[in-house]
Amino acid sequence: MKRSYLIALASAGALATAIAGTGVAKTAPKAAAKAAPAAKPFIGSFGLDTDGMDKAVTPGDDFVKYAGGAWEAKTEIPADKASWGAFNALGDRSLDQTHTILEAAAKAPGSKIGDFYASFMDEAAVNAKGIAPIKPWLAEIQAAGDKTALAVEMAKLEQQGVGGLFRGGVQQDDKAPENYIFGFSQGGIGLPDRDYYLKDDPKLADTRVKYQAYQAQMLALAGIENAPARAAAVYAFEKQLATAHWDRIKSRDSDLTYNKWAMADFAAKAPGFPWDAYFKTVGTAGQADFLVGMPSAVTGEAQAYADAPLQMLQDFLTLKVMRSYAGYLAKPINDANFAFYGTVLSGAPQQPVRWKRAVGTVGQALGEDVGKSYVATYFPPATKAAADQLVKNIIAAMSTRLDNLTWMAPETKVKAHAKLAAFTPKIGYPSQWRDYSALTIKRDDLVGNVAAANVFEYKRDLAKLGQPIDRTEWGMTPMTVNAYANPPMNEIVFPAAILQAPFFDAKADPAINYGAIGVVIGHELSHHFDDQGRKYDPTGKLADWWTAEDVKRFTAMTDQLVKQYDAYEPLPGLHIKGGLTLGENMADLAGLALAYDAYHRSLGGKPAPVIGGLTGDQRFYLGYAQVWRIKFREPALRSQVISNEHSPGPFRTAEVRNVDTWYKAFGVKPGDKMYLAPGDRVKVW
Template identity: 40%
Template sequence: MNKKNYLTVAAMTLAVLSSCGGQKEVKNTSGIDLANMDTTVSAGQDFFRYACGGWNEAHPLTAEYSRYGTFDQLAENNQKQLRELIEGLAAQQNEQGTTAQKVGDLYNMAMDSVALNEQGYTPIKPMLDKIASLTDKKQIIPMAVEMRRNQGIGTYFSFYVYADPKNSALNIFQMGQGGINLGEKEYYLDTDSITENIRNEYKKYIGKLFTLAGFSEAEAQQKVADVMEIETSIAKKSRSATELRDPEANYHKMSYADLKKQIPGIDWNAFMIGLGIQPPTELNVEQVEPIQEVARLINVLPVSKHVSYLEYNLLDAAASCLSDDFVAARFDFYGKVLSGRQVNQPRWKRAVNSVNGMLGELVGQMYVEKYFPAAAKERMVKLVNNLQVALGERIDAQEWMSDSTKVKAHEKLAAFHVKVGYPDKWKDYSKLEVKKDSYWANVCRASEWGFNDMISRLGKPVDREEWLMTPQTVNAYYNPSTNEICFPAAILQPPFFNMDADDAANYGAIGVVIGHEMTHGFDDQGRQFDKDGNLKDWWAEGDAERFKERAQVMVDFFNNIEVLPGLHGNGQLTLGENLADHGGLNVAYLAFQNATKDAPLEVKEGFTPQQRFFIAYATLWAGNIRDEQIRVYTKSDPHSLGKWRVNGALPHIQAWYDAFGITADDSLYVAPEKRVNIW
């Protein structure tokens, strides 16, 4: 399933959990590691450095990483544990069709560098030849559909089956913009020197793939021009990452007949036949203009240019699954140029990630059986309940919101579907075959399995028990269409969740994450969905305007942050996540006060409980990052940089000022009248 534009998560998705061990006695420690801090820096001057400076000094960036933080540290530990699980299966003889056979054989093929290098690009040559044989524009869309269905390769535009935003109980067919491999339209259109350099390096990368696939230099350069012409044309009509954050503006439900009228340049009957479905009565076209541009390009450009474009999409998608020269070419651009990484991950890490990506819930079942303690889930459920109570109190306390809207907000809060740990029902992979032909062939089979699983849902009720993350994912999410908050098992470990720590650390860390996801239900996007997950205006007259006025304070504040010399944050793009951090901090702090009011915690490690709450929060965002990655995130990531999720979020929280005695003389001080005040 394509990721929804307004599906939000607590942090960048990474990999899986290290061992939590079995249930054990709670030791009630402080949860604070003094070595992570740099107390030579004033809390009011740079709280990020104050709380995380020691950790950052002890974990400098290595050549493998463009960003290394607490998430990445957990990912490394998790990868090692998964490696042990997977290699144990890969080393034995397994019966065909079993989980062990699928996991083990796929891993072995990803690790077999000798076979991969001997094969070169031969695994994709039949498909390259098939694309090259196109002679008529009528063949273009059926070929694009075949690539998406059989290889999982997206081209001109995206399409998927998921909940109708305005009828969340039903899965419908949906389409949206796509077709630009750099992801964001600005990479094709901005004229600053840094972006132009990225564009030039991108052209070199495209050309390199074609020459590796046997094309002459002259042929490759012509194909580079073809690809850039099509991608740039689509980019011009595409919406920016910020524009995609408006759910109402990206919803255009229409009949199949209207689709044909609005975008007549595509043979939609052939498109549906390629998908293997009957034309739907109604569908949602999220962004109409980019698809109209695709129709124009198909009809005005020679077929040869589309052949180049489709060939490149195949090469780009397959490069990481082919011989070492293809892998190196892909890394040189996406890793070095875009992100600033210096060396690729070792093969075993890439192989683990691949197995995890294609067989996610099979791996998840193995992980849960070995590493997930029941006691963690029990304590987590209690925390969630306490946070729900606190958010309800925060809603009641808002003077800017009318009573009728508060009633609706409480109804939505009470209707939250909470998922903790792992799904009650696992995905069925029995129809997915893993064969010992080629690594790429298995990638294609896994993609086709996923496509068929998605298409099978068309016209059926939404399964509200389905998980959108695997249990071994260190993350969390809120999904507005199902009004659910989900906390996979893998996030229930330090520094997020510590069974040995007292409430100060746990409410400051996992408590804020819980509050963050709950607040997404009431951020600038989530607030537009009702308790049943429908895109519907449930706010009383005037309340939405008052909300927007207060949210604009957050937009302006983050717009003024200079993340690099001459480069400012994007307050509108990051608004939802910043509001969720703000709400998460306020709600978790209130829940912490409620939980400890009858038995106040002691000073530990020289810090009051209130101080440890905020130190625990800041520790989540410890990390170092390269300038190149900062630029990537600033263009495309709805989350603010880790440093500013600390130094940008805390100055709007009065309890932080009280805990550390922050005054107007401190550089992080923000006057009360200029602070964000929503949830």
Template identity: 40%
Template sequence: MRKFAWVGVAALAMLSASAQAASQSGLDLDGMDRNVRACDDFYRFSCGGWLKANPVPGDQAVWGVDTKMAEEIRGKLRAILERAATQPTPDTKKIGDFWSACMDEAAIEAKGTAPLQAALDLIAGLKTTRDAADILAKLHRMGVGALFGFGSQLDFGDATQQIAAVDQGGLGLPERDYYLKADRADLKRDYEAHVARMFVLAGNDAATAQKNAATVLAIETQLAKASMGVVERRDPRKLYHKQKTSVLEAKAPKFGWTTYTRAVGAPEIDQLNVVNATYPQAIDALLNDKDLPRLRTYLAWQAMHQLADGLPQRFVQETFDFFGTRLSGAKELKPRWKRCVIATDGVLGEDLGRAFVADAFPPAAKVKMQELVKALDQVFAEDIDQIDWMGPATKGKAREKLAAIANKLGYPDKWRDYSKLDIRRDDWMGDLQRGAAFELQRQLNRIGQPVDRSEWEMTPPTVNAYYDPQKNDINFPAGILQPPYFDVSFDDSVNYGATAATVGHEMTHGFDDEGRRFDAKGNLKDWWTADDSKRFDDKAACVAKQYDGYEAVQGTKLNGKLTLGENVADLGGTRLALLAYLKRAAATKSAEMDGFTPTQRFFVAYAQSWCTNLTPEFAKRMALTNPHSTAEWRVNGVVANLGEFAQAFSCKAGDKMVRTTQCRVW
């Protein structure tokens, strides 16, 4: 993934009218700070002006060139949805009805907590442990993902097939260490207070609400202790425990897994992947008849928490006050229209995306992207041949994997069929729950079926990109391929510095510390010789150590092991994009422009693709849970390892942007 998990976006700086007028190449010249030496702090040299002019808006926790572009796209999507609501066509009626239901705040307020009652009544029916499997299945279909996650995945052992998978889940806080680490005790305390306030909003008295909140925290802490940490989950070998369903039933006999899989709507399942091998036992440990009142309390909380978007404003605001403000630093709740655009994209993203790409991704843009991807393919293949730390056998497998990478650009070849999804203009909570059930069923229908490699995991308007190690493909939605991030009229230095670096980043993910575990067909298979594997680990350790030394925010450092894959991809992708650009620049005899040489323009464009302001709370949250480094280090950490950068800006040994020990994997 290119960008932050919570916002899922990446793009180049929005060019002001004055910058556009002054720039020949497409660089944001006003966004720079020429008072900073490029060799001292290249991020602020390239982004200092932008950072000063673009403080984080009140309804955001992070504000970068990417989120700014995503906001512009949301404005376009809003116009599409408003038109669909008032002038529907057969292709847009569903998104128009969904939007109308979301925007009808008066109707939502009038219904109060009544739409929540079906879930609460279901939970109240949990009288014995034998009831748990059926009730959890029905809650999961309502969009209440309590206790654990269940769905489908490509089989790590045979990537042509899809199997069922059960995984850890059911936590309210971002991940396990929020419950277990002493340095997060204040957040845990504030979370408990938030849970209590939600119970009060649902009708409990203060004393009962406080008791319920303590119960919720105790159960979630118990689940957290059984959960794997974010660094451990980066190793795919630790996430594959395929077994017969009968084996799972024997290891965790209280829950009734076969009852659950049938009730949730899965086909008959003979075997499945238990992602966290010991987690089902933690579920069983909660299933004692005498403890069922505690479990009912936890489930009621999960229903309120996960269905809050379908409830009156007081629930939405309280949820934002903790998760948006306390946890992430945003000061204001997003306006209703933005939240409704995001919700529509989440439930009906390909219907909305089809309307978006009709105008947003012309054929010329796709042709340009295809040329750019081809150029990256060529230099990556040449680079593999020239690498001195990899032996011939592993090189052959690496070339085979690179050649097999599929490139998906813009939007799916086949649009998703939402005809069986019932959307009603007067039933907002129902639309959310039916949307959740529709998506879960779509996932479950894959089980036992061959892989459909044409499917996308992001919607077309998304400002992001990703690599799928099992499909071995890179995916660039139309949302990220827009000006000013990418434009056929930009100088190649800008398109290569920003977009080609992202292409190279996603390609390199196939060969980072996670992606290298999968072969050309997407199977979890060790295709490395022992010596080459050790040399890779040694080179990766250099990167991990480098980023361990960077602070995301004062007092909180990055986790080099957590961010290793993204950092390796940033380093490798930027270098590959530079090699591809220099080949093209040499062929076209690219000249100085905007006062910069071709190579300098490339690096400034790369840096400007990351201009980002963060709240301190969000920066800390990223450092603790997110596999991406903060933007400053995605720039300075990369260029400090590249001799081409030092040469381009005449940096000398001892300058901050020239590392004494330079790290390079790819």
């Protein structure tokens, strides 16, 4: 399985100067001077929304409320959002910026990005076509005379972006990271997680009822007779798949999910599915080996396919097509799909306006074509230079932290430093832009454009097999507000869009920037040394390079963090899964330590000024809390806790409970509600 860890979700000359220092203090601290940035930042007077704080709350009792209680009290979640916070606000800003680019491009027919955008925005034409654009696919599904023929149709549709029984695609071979390989993992279900099918919970039971009604509605819209009964059969099949699925905690284990099968192994180990016909159609018939992420799940899914009636499997695939393309079809289909996935599962009462959906679709399909204009317009070279320097400062802080670890063996430290030295930070945008010349886009064919873009991307990936690893490739577009770490590539990646306020602001106080984007950088860097990332050596190979004692001491600390997060209860009776969120929680904790060190190194031995009545350390931690301000609708929060490896924002802010310098900065003492005794604070890095 591809290992990629996400963080989620003007001139920079002043910031470049502010963060350039990396020297260690050589003189005693002087009295703190009062100062303020010379130019006004995007947020507040120095980069922090102080009006959003609730200073009536004691920081040690509820740091989340102290840092953002007033913001929470006055903030309403927009009608088209399942949640609202710093990531969402910056995401909307990125959409606005990209919207400007696409509107201009659409005025010049012949521009790929402009024509694609125009095809989405012509709502009258989309509605007039109804279901016609996908009718040929639905007819081919119904015409499949047996399960082998249906597997061929499934393989064809997967190339056009329609999910099938399994998830598959080209990836690096974790144990031979200089090679590409085709990997398979579990798939097939339409709800976010196996728990939605299997867990005895009234809220989930209600969701199951509504999901089956949604399936019946979509089958009826596809022209299927007796839709309720046939939808019930599809749901029962999906429940069988969910029963075979691995849970998410087990699924994140890099060792357990590395299983190499030869082509002949599929028929022997996962009988019941027509593998030969499927492989031939997806274009992998000539491959000697494959990676299988969850072997028992793939075996169970193949058996479920063998046991199922043909008509039910046809309905299952019909629903996959309807769900995958609903957003590009006529209003009744689109509305029905949003009513379940947008409202029931996420709680959002309204769908985003059409232009926002258009921008998202074009950005996904032609991301690097759009990205060229985005970078040229919104990401000046000085911003990239400042971000590059900040990354160097965080890497330097990690090097020092490695030196000072007491639990890691000296021989392991040598290898850890080698891994750190081999890092590739990618900042802003790719060094080589993707070539879309082979992709044809038509101004009057939205579904055709989406399908063509999916086929283009599928073929581009498939062509990697047998080729050298492309280390210039990006897994996100420049317009994406996120970041990621990819251990097999030994890289950390920060798209241009996240390098904006509140994460990164040239005019803001450096303490805010270090508490925000600095922690994000440290977060992603540390993923290469977390409970899964640590298993990859300096070349990106999945290999055991720690001593047994290293692992034992490390696991004792991570078990403590799992226990800490297991105790959090975002909704009554619903606890965070500490084992699922472990990697992200560890990364937040490491990010805080690394960014704090880097911030103090950047001061070059000088004391931090007091700004707005706040010390440098206080501003650092408030800058961190500011980016994790968020409000959820209940269904969205429930879905995140059940199925997402990231803890909800307030509990990411609560990570400060483990950091000694936070206690000192805010005078947190025994008796405060967030207080942890020193021995109970998790310290890894």
